[in-house]
Amino acid sequence: MIDPQLLRDDPDTIRRSQEARRASVSVVDQAIEAESARRAAISEFERLRAEQNALGKQVAGAAKEEKAALVARAQELAGGVKSAQAAAGDAERHFTDLTRTIANVVLPGVPAGGEEDFVVLREVGEKPSFDFEPRDHLALAEGFDAIDMGRGAKVSGARFYFLKGLGARLELAIMSLGLDRALDAGFTPVIPPTLVKPEIMEGTGFLGEHADEIYYLPSDELYLVGTSEVPLAGLHSDEILDVSQGPLRYAGWSTCYRREAGSYGKDTRGIIRVHQFNKLEMFVYTTPEEAEAEHERLVGWQESMLQALGLSYRVIDVAAGDLGSSAARKFDVEAWVPTQNAFRELTSTSNCTTYQARRLGIRMRGEGGTRPVATLNGTLATTRWIVALLETHQQADGSVLVPEALRPYLRGLEVLEPVRR
């Protein structure tokens, strides 16, 4: 949720943000109106309640003969108090509902516009070149009997797969490398629940426009998470944290589930876009003042991971209209995928400033009271990395060189060799 104080003091900043996102600007004025209606309703209720409380105290201390008259007066008042309370509740809800539809205020420098309007910040590493026709990740993986799409579909449907043998080991290796690097950077590893309650999913901002991306279990009223960002944000909901000694950094290892509802026909081959995958996610709670510097650190750790695996990539500053509702800025690191002749997203890191924390009631102590913390998240490893890894390091015979950093996690294996069948 945006800062209600900002709504009062500087609505133009919010209007400009909405404009950059190509989102509704008029909702800002509706929210301002709802805010003053809310305050009026609350004042009216509180005035009546104060009167009622005073009268109640008189009743308690009154002599027997006066009591009947006082109770009669209090009874008259009670109805009005009740309806004023209901009106205040309605006004509060209307204001909250409206305000929640406003996305986070984008940071200065974020490019305006939609999906195509990103800005490339830097390109790193040389794109691999081959003196043979490169195979795509699925062809390579099938050579190792590492990915089985057909049986995945038989058991669970399209966009499901089995990782077997080297495929399973490769995923665990990439994830474990990420985890060790996270440990070195001081992160606390976490294996979180992947089914969460509606208020947690709602609080992280995923139930807005992208609600149809999320699996839901109606008989249990639980959502399957698309990222461990969700449980890690919920971890400290309604808590007051001590971030004065530095940020709280968590590395969540979890399976992620996505319906991919709007992407029929896109990326149907292989494991680029699937319903289920594993991910190691960094999640940070810090002060609002530290948030932008921490965002840079997160993208730094991500780049260092790609570099360790010998991948070439670019970093993009995602445009306002392509940000999630909680993000104030987002950097994607995209690896070069040779057979697609394109950069594909391997990691994404968002600075959610105080937006998520305000929704989830995550605060810190400050001057004269509490204030919301800032939250940030970023990918450190996922199943999808297998794609770029295999394609980048492939050789003419269909084998794949294992980058040195990964070898300790594969019992020293240096080359993935096709199996003869």
Next chain:
RNA sequence: GGAGACGUCGCAUAGUCCGGUCGAGUGCACCACCCUGCUAAGGUGGAGAGGGGUUUGACCCCUCCGAGGGUUCAAAUCCCUCCGUCUCCGCCA
């Protein structure tokens, strides 16, 4: 799944039977000061969260006793639903 007990302002507890004096007591931990003087102890005071008003005063008011409803002039206290924890039983790993 069945039966029972419980859920109080950081932690631990009192209060709930019998509604109003609870505007929630006490201990520990915490903060400030005082005294003292050295792995301390003692004294005094302070201190929760969210919101509204304001002559912007260190002032006033409202809400919060797991959550949500209900009864009542009035609910931590009575009733209902839900959630969670614990104990026992059953079932299944």
